[in-house]
Amino acid sequence: MSSNDAIIKLNVNGSDRTVEADPASALLDVLRNQLGLTGTRYGCGANQCGACNVLIEGQAVAACDTPLWAAAGKSIVTVEGLGTPERPHPLQRAFIAEQAGQCGYCLSGILISAAALLKRNPNPSEVEVRAALDRNLCRCGAHNRIVRAVLRAAKEAL
C-alpha cells in the first residue's frame, strides 16, 4: 500500500466491494488487477475506443479514464455482471445467435454500450443503434452483425 492509497467502497455487479488503492488510479486497473474482472478490456487508455466501457449508474463510460474516486459509492456493472451462460443477458444471447464478432476484443465494451442504449431506448432503430455504438471501435468488421444482434435483443426483450 503506497502513501496515496485510500479505502474505497464500490458496488460492482451488485456486490459491495472494498479496495485499497490510490483514488486517482484508473477504475479499469482496479477492476482488472484488484477485482479480477478481466472482461473489461484495455484498448487505448484515452477514452477513444470503447473497449473498456462499463456501466456507472446505468451510463456507459470508459473505465480507462475514470478515476477510482469518481466511481466510489456508485453502482458499476461490467460485462461479467450483464449475465452468465446460465442466465445470459438478452444481448449476450443475441450476440451468440447472430455470431456477432470475430476476435471479440471489442465486444465487452460494445455490449455495455448496447445495454445502456436499450435501457434508455428499448426499441431503437438501426440508425439509433449505430449512433449509440459510434464511439466503440471494431477492427475486424463485425459491425453489421453486432447491429443485428442489438436489434434482435431489443425485439426479443419487448
Add this chain to the structure above:
Amino acid sequence: MTGALPANLKANPRLARWLRFDAAGFIELRPGKVEIGQGILTALAQIAADELDVDLARIRMIPVTTAASPNEGTTSGSLSVEQSGSAVRHASAQARAIYLAAAARRLGIAADTLTVEDGTIVGPGNLRTSYWELADDALLQCDAIFGVVPKPPSARRVAGTPAARLDIPDKVFGRPRFVHDVVLPDLLHGRVIKPAGPGAKLTALEEGPVRARPGIIALVRHGSFAGIVADTEAAAEAGVEALRKAATWSGEPMLPDEGNLAQWLKGEPAETTIVEDRKARTGEPGQRTVRRQYSRPFIAHAAMAPSCAIAQWSGPDRLHIWSHCQGAYGLRADTALALGIPAENIVVEHVEGAGCYGHNGADDVAFDAVLLARAAEVGGRPVRVQWSRADELAWAPMGAAMAIELEADLAASGDIVDWRSQVWSNGHVSRPGRMPIPTLLSASLLAKPFERLIAFNPPMAMGGGAERNSVPLYDFPTMRVTCHRLLTMPIRTSALRTLGAFANIFAIESFMDELAAERGEDPLAFRLRYLKDERARGVLQAAAKRAGWNEWKKREGVGHGIAFGRYKNFGAYCAVVAEVEGSAEIRVRRLVVAVDVGEVVNPDGVANQMEGGAIQATSWTLKEAVRFDRQRITSDAWETYPILHFSEVPAVEVEILNRPEERSLGAGEAAHPPTAAAIGNAVFDALGVRVRNLPITRERIIAAMA
C-alpha cells in the same frame, strides 16, 4: 509410403501430435494453426468431427505450443483451411481407422462391419464399444501412412453447415480468453519505451529517479532498448512515464516526404524482377497508349488491443513465452537467434489476442518481455508486458506503401492489345523465423544491434508479396509486369492482410474501369470479354445479379462500381459491387460480395470473413493512411489514425457460390482488393472523378476535381 499425405501431416506425421482420445468422452485436437479472430478453430473442429463421426461439441481445441503441437508454420495467407484443414482431415481419418481396428479386435469382428455414431462404435448384432472405452494414447503413437482415404465431400455432415464459433461465448461473457487476461503466480508488469523515431538512438538515460519510484523492481537497458519492471500494472504505467522523461534521444530525420510517397518509392534503390512476360502473338497492333499511376499509403494493423506477452525465465537459459503471435515456432527461432540460446530451450505457447491481420507487434512485445524478465532483480518471476496504444500504432510493422504504373496499348477499336505494369514497394514480409537474423524490433535496438532486415517478398509460388496479384487474370495477348522492391526501409514493413494484392487489384480494376469508360462500354461487359475462367465470370455475374447491376438507374450524387480479383491468382475468387453516395464526402451505402472458395467448411465463417474483409477494406480505402514527419510516425492515436465507425459502415451482402467438389480456398483476404476498386469505380460513377491515390478522402476528391 507417405507420398500423397498433406504436406503439414507429412512434416509432422506422428498422429498423437494431432489428436488425443479421452476416456471422459472428448477428443483433443491440436492443430498448428492459431485463432486470430478468423474462426479457424471452429472450422478445423468441424473437419475433425466429420471424419471421426462425433458431435462438434466433443472436439476440444488445444492452443498451439512448441512443446507439443505440430509445426504448421505461420497462420497466414488464407491457407489454414487448405493446409491445416487437409492435415486434420487425414489425421482424423487415420485415427478413426486405428480406433475401428482396435474395436474390431475387441469385438472379434471385421472392422469394415463397424460404424461410428457420435463416438459409439456399433457392429452387427448390437455389438458396441466406443472411442471412450478404447481410449489409449498408445494407439496413436504411430506415423500417418498413405492409403487411408478421408470421406468424400458428399458424405460430410458437419463441414459445409454453419457452425457457431467455439470461442464466441467466452468473448460475449467476458471470460478470460486473451493473453492480456492471463494471471500467473507472482506476475510482474513490464513496460518499455520506444525510440523517438525509427532512426533515433538512446544517448542518455537518467536511471536514478526512475529506479527510486515506488514499486519499481528493475530497470533494464540494452543500447537503445529500455524498460522497467514493477510489482503492479499501475506502478509500471507510472514508471514508464518517468522512464520516457528520463530518456534523451538523438537521430537524423530519415523518413520520406509523406506528401509525395509515389515519387519517393520510384526514386529509392531497388531490386527489379520481371514478374510476367507474355509475348505477343500476332494480332491487332496498338494505336495508342493509355498510362495511369495509382498508389496506396502505408497502412497500420491498428489492432484493437495493444500487443501483449508474458515471459518467464527458469535458470539462465530456459524460457517460457505466452504470446498472441501468428507463428509460435517462428517467434521461438528468432528469440533463440537474438539471445544465442538453443531454440529447444524455449517454449512458446499461443494465447489469443485481439484480431490479427498480419505481422503486427505480437512477436516484438514478446521479445520485450523476454528482455525485461531476464533482469536479475526479477528472480525468475513471470513478466507481463503490454505496449501502449501509441506504440501499437507507430511501432508495429506497417503494410507497405505502393506505387503502381499501368500502361495499355489499345487497338483502334479500344481493345487492349498490350498491358504493362510496374510496381514500386517495400517488401511485404519480415516475419520472424525465416531469416538468419532475428526480425524482432528490439533485437535491432540492442547495444550490439542486429541488422534490421529489409523486408522481402515471398516467391510467386506462394503468391508473391508486392507483386501479389500484379498480373491481371484477364486474357491480354501480351503482358509485361515488373516489380521494384526497395532496398531501403525507413518505415518498417511486413505482412498486412493481402500484402500487395490490395493495391495491385485496386490499380488493375480501376484501370479496367477507365479503359471501359474510354470505350463507352459497360464495365462488367468489358471485363467479361477478357475473362475466360468460368469461376471468375461466375462471381462477377453473381455479384452483378444480386446488386441489380443491369437495372441501375443513374442518379445525381450516387454511383455504383464493380471489381474482381482472384486472391493470389490461385486462391478464392471474389467480385464486389459498391454503391456510394456523396459529393466530396463519400459514404459507401452497400457492398455486394460474391465469393467462390471452393468447398465451404463453415458457411457462416466464410460470410463473417467476407463481411469483415469488405468493411475493413472500406476503412482502408476511405480513411486510412499512416502519417509521419521526417522524424517519427505521428498517427499514433485513434484520433490521428481514424478507422471506420459504426455509423459509416455500409450494408454488406454476401453471396457464396458453393462448389463442394472443388478444393477449399481461404476466405480471409479475398474481399479486400476488389472492395477498394469497386468503391473507387463507384466514386467515379457518382462524381465523374477518378481518385488514383488512396485513401479516397475529401481532400483527395477535391484534388482530383482540380
